[in-house]
Amino acid sequence: MVDAGTLASELAADGVVGVSITWADNNGIPRSRTVPVASLPQVATRGVGVSTVLAVFDTHDAITFAHQGIATPSGDVRLVPDLRGLTRLAGQPALAWAPGRQIAVDGSPWPYDQRGVLEAQVEAAAAEGLEIRAGYEMEFVLTQAGDPDPGGEPRLAYHAPAYSPHALLAVDEFVADLLADLAANGVPVHQLHAEYGPAQVELSIVAADPVTAADRQLLARQTIHAAARAHGLRACFAPLFTAADVGNGWHLHTSVWRDGRNLLVGGATSGDRPGPDGMGWLGGLLRDLPAVAAITAPSVPSLARLRPGYFAGAYQFWGVENREAPLRYVLGSELLGADHANVELKVSDASANPYLALAAVIAAGLAGLRERADPGEPVQADPGRWSEQEREARGLHRLPTTPAEQEEALTGSKRLAAVLGEPLLGAFLAVRRSDAAWAADRSLDDVVAAHRWRY
Ligand code: GLU
Ligand code: MG
Numbered sequence: 001m002v003d004a005g006t007l008a009s010e011l012a013a014d015g016v017v018g019v020s021i022t023w024a025d026n027n028g029i030p031r032s033r034t035v036p037v038a039s040l041p042q043v044a045t046r047g048v049g050v051s052t053v054l055a056v057f058d059t060h061d062a063i064t065f066a067h068q069g070i071a072t073p074s075g076d077v078r079l080v081p082d083l084r085g086l087t088r089l090a091g092q093p094a095l096a097w098a099p100g101r102q103i104a105v106d107g108s109p110w111p112y113d114q115r116g117v118l119e120a121q122v123e124a125a126a127a128e129g130l131e132i133r134a135g136y137e138m139e140f141v142l143t144q145a146g147d148p149d150p151g152g153e154p155r156l157a158y159h160a161p162a163y164s165p166h167a168l169l170a171v172d173e174f175v176a177d178l179l180a181d182l183a184a185n186g187v188p189v190h191q192l193h194a195e196y197g198p199a200q201v202e203l204s205i206v207a208a209d210p211v212t213a214a215d216r217q218l219l220a221r222q223t224i225h226a227a228a229r230a231h232g233l234r235a236c237f238a239p240l241f242t243a244a245d246v247g248n249g250w251h252l253h254t255s256v257w258r259d260g261r262n263l264l265v266g267g268a269t270s271g272d273r274p275g276p277d278g279m280g281w282l283g284g285l286l287r288d289l290p291a292v293a294a295i296t297a298p299s300v301p302s303l304a305r306l307r308p309g310y311f312a313g314a315y316q317f318w319g320v321e322n323r324e325a326p327l328r329y330v331l332g333s334e335l336l337g338a339d340h341a342n343v344e345l346k347v348s349d350a351s352a353n354p355y356l357a358l359a360a361v362i363a364a365g366l367a368g369l370r371e372r373a374d375p376g377e378p379v380q381a382d383p384g385r386w387s388e389q390e391r392e393a394r395g396l397h398r399l400p401t402t403p404a405e406q407e408e409a410l411t412g413s414k415r416l417a418a419v420l421g422e423p424l425l426g427a428f429l430a431v432r433r434s435d436a437a438w439a440a441d442r443s444l445d446d447v448v449a450a451h452r453w454r455y
Contacts, residue, residue: 002083004044011037011096016088021048021081021100022218024114026431027059027299028351029454030218033079034095040081047078047103055112055427058434059299059351059454067430069423070112077102077110085215090184091177091226097185099215111423115211118355121362121419122210128370131257132362133342135190135207136217136354139248140224141241142171142199145234154452156199157233167194168201174231178203181223187216196311197246207253207342210362214354217250221350221455237350237455239301243444247305249312250349252296253330254361255342256281256369263369264341265332272320272331274341276372282318282343283375284368285327285361289316289347291413293326293399294406295360295420298432299351300439301451303401306347308384313346316397317379324382326399327375347399350455356420356428363419403436 011019019040022032033048052075053063065071081098088096102113109116125132142157149155157174160167168175175192182189188206195202203224205216221237228235240247255264256278264282267275274282285292297306306326308314313326320329325346332341343365348357367373383396391397400406407429411417417425439447 002086004041004083007083007086008037008040011040011088014088015094016096017094019043019081019086019096019098021079021098022222023079023100023102024218024353024355025054025057026114026353026356026428027057027435027454028353029057029059030221033100037096044081044083047080049076050079050102051075052077052112055424056430058431058438059451060435060438062434062438064430064434066433067426069426076105078105082215085212085219087185087219089222089226090181091223091230097219097222099218111421112427114353114355114424115214117420117424118211118214118359121359121366125256125362125366128366129258130366130369132210133207133255133257134210134213134358135205135253136213136220137202137204137249137251137253138217138220138224138237138350139195139197139200139202139250141197141236141248142174142201142228143234143236145229145232154234158194158199160194162196163194171231171233174227174233177230178224178227181227182220185219185223187220187223197241197248200246200248207255210358211355214358217354234453236452238448238451238453239297239299239305239349239351240448241452243304243448246310247312248349249305249346250352252345252348252357252361253342254345254365255339256365262332262339262341264329264343265338266341273329273378277369278341279375280369280372281365282327282329282368283373284364284366284371285343285345286316286318286375287368287373288364288413288416289326290400290406290409291416292345292360292364293347294410295416296345296348296352296357298406299349299451300403300435300447302349302351303403303406304444304448305349306399306401309382311346314399315383315391316399317383318375319378319380322378322380324384325379329378351451359419360416363415367415403432407432
């Protein structure tokens with residue numbers, strides 16, 4: 001048990017003046033309350049007040065009252081820091097950071113608390129003797145923070161070939177500080193590189209238990225934003241930076257374990273696919289993929305990102321190391337260790353609440369494992385290059401392309417709807433409809449531009 005009083009004294013002695021308690025809303029947008037460090041002991045038990053309407057904020061900070069459970073501006077919940085995640089921010093040395101859980105004023109669980117939804121799925125897995133490991137990849141576009149170019153667009157931070165070390169040279173000081181800050185903040189990193197898109201960077205985070213993985217995804221954003229600001233840069237995490245270029249995927253890697261064994265490791269008879277339990281996990285994800293994507297890639301720009309040929313995933317299928325597949329089975333090997341095996345969900349981005357995204361993936365995977373859902377044969381090609389008839393013959397369906405289809409997919413999956421629970425599902429859908437109505441009479445360019453700096 002962490003003692004909040006001791007922690008507060010240590011932080012104060014270190015020059016920390018405030019603690020920023022952060023959660024993510026139903027649009028994947030981080031929200032926070034900052035409290036003076038001296039009040040940490042009190043806040044650690046009683047929390048700090050937050051309006052219930054944050055659960056029905058849409059992407060543009062408009063409040064929708066279309067959800068019956070939160071139909072007025074009256075109501076308050078308590079935001080309580082999870083002190084196990086408390087981190088002194090290397091890039092903002094006067095502040096510490098902590099993930100927050102939202103509880104009702106009487107101390108009972110609040111059904112709209114997204115982190116609690118994930119905790120429930122982790123417990124469900126544990127009750128079946130299963131453990132989940134999860135890791136995020138974060139793609140983002142770096143621009144200059146200053147004046148836009150004469151065309152009114154933000155100036156890109158670098159112009160150089162994709163994956164080039166020379167590309168990153170232009171933002172060398174930022175990269176150095178970012179890696180140092182992430183290490184200091186306890187966010188372990190696999191790698192960072194110049195990605196395919198214009199001024200796009202990717203950072204991949206080492207896998208952890210799901211709640212830690214989601215907490216770290218938020219902490220990594222804070223760290224990236226702070227390092228960018230310190231170097232006159234700005235990071236765009238939105239699913240699309242422009243309507244035409246490749247998007248920012250926040251691919252979600254998961255593996256499922258029993259008794260210290262990774263069930264996604266290649267089976268004894270066919271090394272290039274998992275054994276029966278792992279196939280069930282994959283089959284469950286594939287079966288519920290349209291509903292999962294409604295949670296993991298929920299915004300209007302998310303839908304535009306999921307187009308064929310952009311390595312983002314557009315059709316409902318899986319493949320072995322197929323980068324066009326929304327579900328990419330990543331093999332282990334003798335060199336990498338069998339434990340390397342995992343499933344990568346590509347239909348995932350920053351507009352997803354990271355806790356709900358992981359909860360959706362776990363629920364779909366667990367159900368599949370339990371029921372031995374059959375994912376069928378992998379597809380190794382890009383079905384976007386096939387004819388409609390070929391896709392039909394192989395039973396390959398397009399993932400939802402409109403908010404209405406997306407909602408139908410989510411409400412149509414009893415398994416996934418149940419994960420959120422009725423109150424949160426109602427709020428989540430109300431917010432999605434509010435976003436869709438906002439976007440309805442705007443061009444995709446305008447919609448994309450309005451989402452750029454929201455995450
Ligand atoms: N940028 C792509 C996306 O939108 C992913 C590229 C890659 O495979 O890393 O998901
Ligand atoms: Mg990438």
